[in-house]
Amino acid sequence: MYIIKLLNSFTIFFKKSIFLWNIFSFLGYAKRGHEVLVFQNLPVHKMYGPISLNHTNPMKTFRRFIIYGMVGLVLEVIYTGLASLLQGDYSMHGFTFLVMLPIYGLAVFLEPLHSKIRDIPWWTRGAIYLVIIWSIEYSSGLILAGIIGNCPWHYTDRLNINGYITLKMAPEWYFAGLxxxxxxxxxxxxxI
Structure with missing residues (x-):
């Protein structure tokens, strides 16, 4: 039952992800082949040399997935702990959700994008990451709500969009991408 809900959620997301598809196509390293995303035209950077996806080696990709996931979890605990301090909680109670590990781990799939856009100004790269992070956060919240019945995070401020993302977090996600x-x-x- 849950697997069917998951597959239906992914199908709905990918059918509605024309925006993300257009970003990948515009950047020139994705093309559609039998409805599968195929990466191509990998750049060579003058400072870093040939840039690879690192996705041809599944163990390397998996290790990086775990690293990005763990770093994301730790940073979220620090962030929420500091937010608690600012609200007067001197114990600095920080928290996260274990389901965030694979969501933060998805950053491994932003490596090709980073490799492609590393020569454009940092403020533009930050804006691109912000839009992509919001897309991931929104779709992850939507998928989790469909599978488990609710989303672990729920924004309630005036700038929220369906409770899954909030425009108030723009600076945090902008700099997180960078x-x-x-x-x-x-x-x-x-x-590694």
Whole structure:
């Protein structure tokens, strides 16, 4: 039953993800082949040399998926702990949801995008990451609500969109995207 709900949610998301598809197509490294996303035209960067997707080695991709997921979890606990402090909770109670590990882990699939746009100004890259992160957050919330009956996070401020995302978080997600870009650069220097 849950698998059928998951497949239906993914089907609905991908049918409605024309916006994301247009971004990938515009950047020139994706094409449609029998309704499957095929990556092509991988760039060569003058400073970093040939840039690969790192997705040809499943274990390398999996390790990076886990690294991005763990870093995301830790940063979320720190962020919520500092937010608690600002609200007067001196214990700095921080929290996250375990389901966030695979959601943050999806950053591994932004590596090709980062490789493609690394030469454009940082403020533009941050805006691109912001839109993509909001898309991932919204679709993840929608899928989780469809599967488990509710979304672990629910925004209630005036700037929320269906409770799944909030425009109030724009600065945080903007800089998180740029931060994960730095982590990608660092991971590329390691043999993992």
């Amino acid at each position: 931060g994960f870009e730095l982590l990608h650069n660092f991971l590329d220097t390691l043999p």
